[in-house]
Amino acid sequence: MIVVHALWDASTSTFHLWAESSELYNTHSGSRTTRTARTSHTKQSASIAPHPFALAHDTLLTHIGEFAGSLAARSMEQGTLPLRLPSAAKRPLPSPALLVDQVNEEQGTLRQWTVPTLTLTSGLTFDVLLALPQVPPYGIVFGNSLRYWATVANLSLELLTRQAFMPTLIEAQNGNMPHYGAHWKASIVGTDEERVASLSHMMPPLCWSSLSTDTSHPSQIRTIVQDFLDQTIDAFIRESCTASMPTKRGTNLALPEQWLRALTTTNTAYTTLHGSTNELKQFSSTLHSWLDQLATSKGETAFRTCFRLEVPELSQTSAQNDTDQEANAKWHLTFHLQANDDPSLLVPAEQVWSERSGTLTFLKRNFENPQERLLTDLAMAARLFPLIETSLHTARPQEIELSTEQAYQFLRQATPLLEQSGFGVLVPPWWQKSSARLRTRLQLKPKVGAVSSSSLLGLDGVVAYNWQIALGDTALSFKEFERIVKLKMPLVQVRGQWVELQPHEIEKAIAFFKKKQHKGEMSLNEALRLGLGQNGSDLGLPVEGVEAEGWIDELLHGLQEGVNIQQIEQPDTLHGTLRPYQRKGFSWLAFLKQFGLGACLADDMGLGKTLQLLTLLLYEREKQKEGMFTPSLLICPMSIVGNWQRELQRFAPSLSVMVHHGPDRLSGETLLYEMKRHDVVLTTYNIALRDKEDLTAMEWENVVIDEAQNIKNETAKQTQAIKQLHARYKVALTGTPVENRLSELWSIMEFLNPGYLGSGEKFRKGFAIPIERYHDKERSEMLRRVIQPFVLRRQKTDKSIIQDLPEKMEMKVFCNLTREQASLYEAVVKEMMEKIQEAEGMERRGLILATLTKLKQVCNHPAQFIGDGSSLPRRSGKLIRLEEMLEEVQAEGDKALIFTQYAEMGEMLRRYLQESLGYETLFLHGGTPKKQRDAMVQRFQEDRAGTPFFILSIKAGGVGLNLTAANHVFHFDRWWNPAVENQATDRAFRIGQKRNVQVHKFICVGTLEERIDQMIEQKRELAENIVGSGENWLTEMSTSQLKELFALSRDAVGE
Known part of the structure; x- marks a missing residue:
């Protein structure tokens, strides 16, 4: 098993993957190896020792390719990185996910170790992290550091989709000469600032282990997160621009053109600006002045400039006949100052210009330098919506007049740009309500002569339909729709209500109705998809709703009601x-x-x-x-x-x-x-x-x-x-x-x-x-x-x-034997019954107990019975079922205790489950030192995001522990003493447990496990007396009773 770790090196803006190996750890954990390591380190005290159980490059490349893809893995470069890692006994401590049982009595320290890494570019990093599977491949565990960076990568993606980024110019010294490079960076403001702070706070220490200091200052951690966001966003934008537009070549471009070219190319020859020192400094100063203004507009002051679009009033009676009315309508875009902490407080531009002092008081609020701020903002806003520039030709700009098409341009294009730049924008309520848009409505009826609802119609059934054009809740006639289409205006008024008509939607709707009849028949499959909210992408218009009759209405209503x-x-x-x-x-x-x-x-x-x-x-x-x-x-x-x-x-x-x-x-x-x-x-x-x-x-x-x-x-x-x-x-x-x-x-x-x-x-x-x-x-x-x-x-x-569940639910899980288990089981029964028939007294009792143990081991797993250390997968019905159920436990975010009588079986389960499920699995047994025992319990109880599975031997973990973090209890093998099993179950089902506990008792079908369970159930009221001494009561059975008890029934084998 390997554990994959990751870190971002902000000094080089590169991502590094490395991994620990449990096999290498076991190889290097012997005393001889430890002495060798110590000697080696003494000889090369001036250098940094290699990490003893970190994977070498070739092996690392193979494993990374399993989840990142072989093509991506081959694009990674090999390297090494010195990391400061927790160490004791002069060797690095394994990460918790590696799951090795050890107790270090020495004082732990941070010490540098060299690890082989695979280095990823920013673009490749972004791709690999966004595609990281939730469940890793078999034998691989994703360390907390890798999952952490996947979370940060998702924030990068979110910032990109919201266009929360901005261009910049970075100055660096190249000898005595300044060096200027163009970059994109994340725009972190408002709630995003809080999220970045939270991510910085929760960064796993391994993510900053490449820093040279023992402890990391919060500002250093914030720098790592910010650099990751900046670099991944920069790489994504460059690759996108390179793919969609050609790079402008030439060496005599003006600095602004050089800067734009440098922002949109991956060609390193063009990412640096060239010019005289004075020209570069002047351009940098001008550019940063503009960027600073942009930052200021994003809310660093108590107020901001706000634009309000006012709707023209049209005659409702003439609106249906006058095709020129919408085209000749006059809209007004008015200017205001708006308080950041109270958006409803608006100061009209007219009042701003009437103020003669440097402070404007409005409704007991003070606005400093309002005229200067308004002019500055209008100049910036004019770059986003050029029509605003016409107002700057007057001494005191207050508003601009817009045509319907210009108003639509403001709503559709300028509004989001202005809002993203920090300006306030107030638009008519109908614009933000999807119900005001043009859409379709579908009427469904049972087909004449069709079967009734009880006849299992199926998705291939046919229903009658009738399409309608609708405006919100109002159906339109096709004559009204044709009038609207003829206007060829993006905004029209219908029955006193303004509606957005996007040209491509109209074209698709016209094409749809030309291709299909208004009325006809469709499959129930298509009708259900439309009725349940799947947009009809083929229609060009969203489906506003479905009206149904008869059994179709009954069906749609029932589907929407669900269990109600x-x-x-x-x-x-x-x-x-x-x-x-x-x-x-x-x-x-x-x-x-x-x-x-x-x-x-x-x-x-x-x-x-x-x-x-x-x-x-x-x-x-x-x-x-x-x-x-x-x-x-x-x-x-x-x-x-x-x-x-x-x-x-x-x-x-x-x-x-x-x-x-x-x-x-x-x-x-x-x-x-x-x-x-x-x-x-x-x-x-x-x-x-x-x-x-x-x-x-x-x-x-x-x-x-x-x-x-x-x-x-x-x-x-x-x-x-x-x-x-x-x-x-x-x-x-x-x-x-x-x-x-x-x-x-x-x-x-x-x-x-x-x-x-x-x-x-x-x-x-x-x-x-x-x-x-x-x-x-x-x-x-x-x-x-x-x-x-x-x-x-x-x-x-x-x-x-x-409210509907009992506090504790007990259920039996019946498992079949594999063919291998059945063969071993029958062989044990045959061998041991021959010995039992010839024995008497204490010898007979001892043979019976030995037979019970052997058969229980066979039922658990052949490898436990044989003791040969062989592989575990697909050889035990119990293990197959346990793995399936634990996958579901983990998927539901639950935790589980797994009890077994045998320490060797617990160790086998620990190693197998960790490798197959990819999560750390704790194991507590009689040989676990108290210090390690307490640490395990604390981690399991307190770390919600930590290991979901805790294996315990029933003797060591059956009493005295509080493990209420678990709400599932698995008894992998049975003690056949209800009191002992209940004590073990009560590790989870006790005071402090806030959830219902499910208890799963594993039983192999057609074996002694099923028959003993039946015997206990039949005499449950006497169970404490009958089986109070564990399995000893079975030694008093006659030979014929034992044969019946041990016999393997035909339904035992599951393959």
Whole structure:
């Protein structure tokens, strides 16, 4: 495992990546290595020692390429950097994320070490950080410093999108001669100043470890952040300009032209200005004088100049007939001084010019040098809106008169520029209200003679439509629309209301209505997208709203209401009682099925997605006539097949279930016949691909996929196979509908409702790229509106959910054995039963306890039983399921405790989970020194952004600890003593816990773990007496009882 770190070197304006290696750390942690390192350092005391477990350049390049891309990695330069790092015992301390168990008794100090780095240019830095995945590749952990710079890079992107930057000229000494270079820099004012200060305050120390001092002054840290923002913004603008405009060549350009060229090129030959010393100094002085004025206009004084656009009054009666009225209208742009702390306080220019002293008093407020300020600001504003310059030809400028086209130019182009430059702008209220703009309205009706709403119409169904042009809430006739079009004016008045008409919108609308009829038929798919808020980009105009009739109105209303739709009573055949939020979820599923629309149930872990789905299946089975039912297909990962079997048996025993899995599974006509005889067919993702032909030959009532993130890769053969299944209704269950990329959401939605989000390419261009790369809030909100009716996600933090949950929820997680585990299990049983049959007394008891231990180890993981240090992935059903559940815990922002009886298993879990999930995992066991134990507990409790997982051996961590930061408790292996397990659970479920706690008890299906659990459940009221001494009570069983207890059942194997 490696931990990737990052820092920005403000002295060279370069970004550096380097990494620590756990393998190298273990190699260099021996005493012999330490002595060698000490000797080496003594010999070269004048130089800086190399970091002993930092990755070398070649290996570093390979790992960086895994998340940055090989092309980007090859563009990075190799280098070294001296860093001041925490050290003890004359070697650097590993970062917390490296997760090594050690206690340093020596006093820690800061010491310099040389680390190999990959150096990135500003532009490449920006690209790599913005594309940094949320979850790193296997075996890689993103250090806090790297994630920190990704956060700062997002601020750079935001500043760019808001155009919060400005050009400047930087002077540097080149010997005795001044050297002038053109640069762009971030414009940090107002709330952005607070954000930069906050980012500076939270900078991880590793980010300034290249500084020569032991502690960093706040001003130095601020300089690092500011330089990063400036350089990334400068690089982005230059690259953008170079790509869009040719560089003006020549050596005899005037200084202003040189400066503009230097700002828009990446060619270093042109980034420096050339001229005589006096010319350069004069130009620099003039330029900075203008920049200083710009800074002043951004609010450094108590007042500012404000422009107010006043609307002409037109006759409403003649406005519909007089096509010249808008063209001849006269608008007035008036000038004012405005108090910064009270925008409603405006001083008209007329009053400014009537003041004879240097101080103007207005409503008990003093304005210093108002006339000078107003003139200066008007001159600056004239550069942004040149028509203002005409007012400067008068001695006392107060306002200018504008035509309708000029007023539109002011509103559309000048207003944002003036506001960004610090001026106040007051525009008519209708301009800022989107409702005042021209838009379309859609009327939908059921197609004459169409099926009713209960007939599972589906997205391919057809509905009748009627398009209308609308102004806000008012529908326009096409005659009125034609009159407006003929005006060819950007601003027109309709029924007493001014409206913006952008030429390109009008052209697209005209083209649309020429191409399509006002009335006709469209698919329900298209109607839903428009009705749920996805703009009709093909229309040229936004869709103001949808009016629907009949079952279409019922559908749209229900989709918008979500879980607030009319609720259904739970079926009598359900063995259990739904909580109120679960009943809402079940009713929501049933509502969508009524219209044949697929649903994604994405509730948090532990909220009962399984129970809600089973309730739907029972509800449908009760409604169907005997002999008329169609089976449902349920697909899930191999690791939870056993869980589904037991949940079906527990909550829905009336449903007949067939498990289609294993090497002896049916096929062909035999399989088809057998499937039709059952209510539910349960299979896995792998089998769905392998037996694609058999499963697609069936017409299913429902196809349900659990852990739906398994089809997130749209091009995978497994995903393609599952999307080819035929069903009247499809459901996806997942706690993480989006893990890394929006394409994963598209893939799930394409399974549920094919075509609803368009093609994959259209979705990427329309949503994924604007949202992921450019953080487009409008597109993000549009996507939320479009998918919200089909994705139900409730979180444990919802107040309505919290009130509905018990404080502690205990659930059993049934796991299948892998084939390797099953072979080992049977071998242990055979060997040990032969010995037990021949033994007596204490020897027999000892053999029974040894057998229990061996079988529990096999159930945990083959590597624990064999003890050979072999690899862990995909060899244990428990570990597979634990990893899946912890991914969801982390995605929900929760924390978890993981208990095991065995220290060696805890160590294996620690190393594996850290490498597979990319997060530091703590491990506390009997050998953990008190100092380190206390530090672990403190970090887990207090660092909200720190490690989400804490593994504890049940003896060392089962009592005496307060770990209320966790709201999940996993018992990886069972103690078979309820009192001991409850004590361990109470590390999280105790005074101070403010959240509901979920307890997950792992049990291997068809093994002694399941049978002992059943025995305890059957005698729960006597459990304390029966199993109070742990496993000793099992030693009193007869040989035949032990054979039955240890036997491996056929359903134990999950592959």
